[in-house]
Amino acid sequence: MSRFQGFGAVAWREVRTVVRTRSYLLLSVGLLAVFAGTLRAGGGIEGGYIPTAVDLLLPLELLVPLVAVALGYRAFGGENDDRPVLLSYPVSKGSLVAGVYVGRLIGLAGIIGGPLLAVGAAVSRIGGAESRVFATHQGADSPVLFVRFLALTVCFGAVVLAMAMAASVLVRTSRAALAAGLAVLVVVVAGGDLLAFLGLTADAIGEDVLGTVLGASPNSAYRGLVLESVVGVATDQGGAIDVSAAVAGLAGWLVVSLGAVVVGIDREPFAGIRTGIGELTGRVAGALDR
Amino acid sequence: MSAESQPRIETRTVTAVSILVLVVGLVAGLFIVDLGSATPEPVDFDETVSVGLTLEDELRLDNSDADIELPKVQTFYSQYPYVVGYYGVESFAAEQRQPAHEQRFGFPNAIYVTDYAGRDVELTETGLPVTGNSTAERTATGGHNHGGTAGGSGNWVLAEEAVYVVDSEARTPSGETVMPFGDREAAEAFVESYGGEIVGWEAVLEVPAGDDDAEAVRGRIADRHAEANATVDSRTRLRDRPVETVVGEDEPTVQSAIEAAPPNTTVLVPEGTYREHVDVDKPLTLRADGDARIVGNDNGTVVTITANRTAFVGLNVSGVGGSTPGPTVTDGHSTGNVGGASHDHGDTVGDDSWDADVEDDYAQGDTAIEVTNAEDVLVDETEIHTDAAGIILYASPGSVVRGTTVVGSENYREGHMGIVAMRSPGVIENSTFVGGLDGVYTHRSEGIAVRGNEMIDNRMGIHLMFTSGALLTDNAMSGQETAGIYVMTGPQRNAIVGNEIRDTETAISVGGTDSYVAENVVTENDLGVRIEATASIVERNVVADNRNGIEAWALLPTNRVTHNDFVDNRRHVSVSSGRLRVWTHDGEGNYWEGAIGPTDGTVIQRPYTPTAPVDGRLHQVDGAATLARAPALDALAGFQGAVPGMRADEVIDVAPLCAPVNDEWFEATERTDTEPICRSGGGSAAQTRYDD
């Protein structure tokens, strides 16, 4: 048996699940609406690809984790949970996890990428300056930069998706999974940045290493990479972030999370811890419900 | 059944994995690809957004027969979608040294300079470069070659690949200039004929600019006031010439007294009405003793002065003929589009016939006082009633008009200017202009000072054409149908300071470059200030109660607009075209009624975008403040200035002031609707000011 046995089938099933779940489609439509609103307020779309990316950076920093958590927190829970059955098939844990992850990632790329591509198409139609009197040129602006932006955004989503899946594997009930997903959301959206901020103000993080430390916070890494490799092309000013640290940070979160999923997927080894975390998150969820 | 289908699984899995690898590879490729490799091709200079030369210079060069070709630069910036053209390599060098330059435009993707190599370049007597045989490409286009502005795309070389001759005899109308050459031999040949030395691009970027930069304008104001004071002192001494002739005692009429009087003496005109036309052709002082009136026969000009150092003091003039230049003038210029084809005669050698039309038009018609080819004339304490022009100064530099009142036609379309100053730089001060076309109309009167006048119900208060270096200060205007102050035709170094303008269509419309608009109070106008000028400073003005506060017209975002107070305008700012402007300098912006956010006692730490739908309504619409504080909008505002050169049609102030700058005005007008929001203490300037 190949090590990748079943990977394709599992991935394809996840893609179909995402496609068939109407709320995910709504999520995509919602994103498009948010993008449209943001760009209307920011006006970036007339400026070109880079200003558009700048305008969308902030909403994406909030919404990509949201989409990723929405896709990830139930990947192994609730109605989707046929792990015991799947494990009776010749499907390795690795390919099961990889299949579910890649399938959901394709879904995430579609949900986020679709509206972004629509925005990109809009920019190509109405973006940039036109003049009958004066010669115009693109400057540093380029559709490639927007595709870069899109790729970085999907990568960011990929990392948070893995984190959300890890959280969902470590807890048992779907209510607890929701709470764990929300916890991931909070940590990703604000936690890392706040820690970096606190670290900086308390002098725990030296000024010379801030660019490196920021790489450990997924959304800082994402923001830094966008500023560096998309916006920075037009401003010629680097130093938004230590690129290798940011890439390493994102890759680290991805690998650790997927590893946690692989290890946690057949519940035995972490039963004790998991039960503990499960109870805790369950209580939190219960408290939230009240 | 499983055994035979085994390979199928493999294929599918392999496909999936290969797709995965492909996607990863493509994404990685996205980040490896070098975007900066394509260098844009140079464009026709006419298609650039150009700076560094006045329209006057351009027209003059355009109409000269010689094939003058000034050194030019065209720059493709990373953030700015228009190609920016500079007259003179040194003007680019100066511009790129400006602190906000890179922030506004990004970095240059490509810079081209004029290539004089192989083009038989020579210098005219005044040092202007003339190219010999046009290149094949230019000849092939076949059209008439406008030497000054044309530049076929064949004559460009990348700036970094060129060599430069500095300190040679070469000049532009603005001063010394750097000559670029595509190859060193050509440069050496040029040095042999015209001197100078050869340097590289890096060294050229350090060459000081021939022009003063905008900031120096600020420092010049006092000097120019002092110069104007000296001129006025000198002219007012003409009043004290000894009285040798008294009208009515020595001679029966004013004219016969003038003829009888010896030069450099005073002709005294006692109280009374003198129905005659007067012609002063020798340096005399005509001074009224009591209420003396010269009344014409409602036909033609009443007083004509053709002698230097003539003084006309205290006499009232009326009975002027009704002949005016007519509707071509009254309507033709209010659009501000001077310099078009109608003024471009094109083939007159070296002369200034391009403005002949304007001179014909505007110097025509009847006037109360006409001063022609007479230097250093004084018109003082004169009251003029006219349905045509009040005073026409023609080629009479050094003239001073002060304490004079011109009451013109109630309907401006039937009237003419209060004062026409044509090629007559001097001083016009403390005078009053009511009705008529323009209170003061200047034409090629470089360095004219117009101060402390009052202008009421004219077409325009002050109208500058082809006039650089003017000093327009402390005038009070109201009720102008077109504009309070209108600076046309792209001049340089004009200063508009301390004027109070209200109830006009447009209070101030300033074009050109290197100009200074400061400490003006513009209120209750349709539009407060229209900024067409570039590389200029607009500061410390009060812009209040207008429909539109400031309109940004200039295509190039090179102005410094800070420390202005925007209060109670329906819209603080509107933008007609161009890219984002950042109206903040050195960490301080403007005071905007309605701007909100946390403050450090001097500035508000939230960017204010007066052109944005929510920010622009903050001072007017209840609830806008709540909406503006929405985290989404708040955070969005923080990113706005990231790539300003790529933003269309916006103005942003990243450090709005928390208290007004001109507190005297706020105190004098007892504005209570403007609450300073500098709450946090620390004894900052703004805070202390308001605690007083």
Added chain:
Amino acid sequence: MTETTQTTPILTVEELSHSYGRVDVLDDVSLDVRSGDVTAIIGPNGAGKTTLIRAIVGLREPTAGDVSYRGPDAVRPIGYLQQRPAFRPGQSVKEALTFYASLVGETDADAMTRLEQVGLAAAADRNVEDLSGGMTRLAGIAQATIGDPPLVVLDEPASGLDPGMSVRIFEVAEELTGAGTAVLLSSHNLSLVERVADRVALLDDGSIARCGSPAEIRTEAGSDSLLKAFESSVTGDAGTVRVRGES
């Protein structure tokens, strides 16, 4: 059927123990499962049935002891139906089955054959959410047989079903043994177990109280029905519910 009971077991459970923390759920359980047999695990709630089944399927690593599969090599040695079958919503029964079939290299035609086997061919195009509880179980059994596993393990296949449907489920289980497949199931429906099972393991308080054919157990317990044998074999107060691991 009785002949096959003498063959070597397809699966042996030896001295299996399992504990969650300090609570022992399974204590020294040994059990053989033979091809062609229906082996039933019965016992009160909380006796450790599901834990045992999960250990057998390989979802639980036992604390001690061994579970060894001794059957022929197969793509899928053990087919499994979990207590509450879950199918990915939004797909048809056929699609759901085809997915599982593809994991062992079977085609959608093979998937249809499985559905015919359990009598669900007519519902093949129905959405999985629209199936009744019984039909979901049947589809689950079809799923458990995908890949022709020599051992099919069904965790409480008839719980919560009406009597007719329960009978149908047990019939299907019995039919599977016809082809030599071993079936291991857990159930509370003692009359059906009595009717269908070849061997019964009575699990009480984590260990096997009795094991053998229904007749042997009746005899051992001296009862005339399996239900009575069950009641007499189970320790403790029948009126209280013991909680022990998963029910």
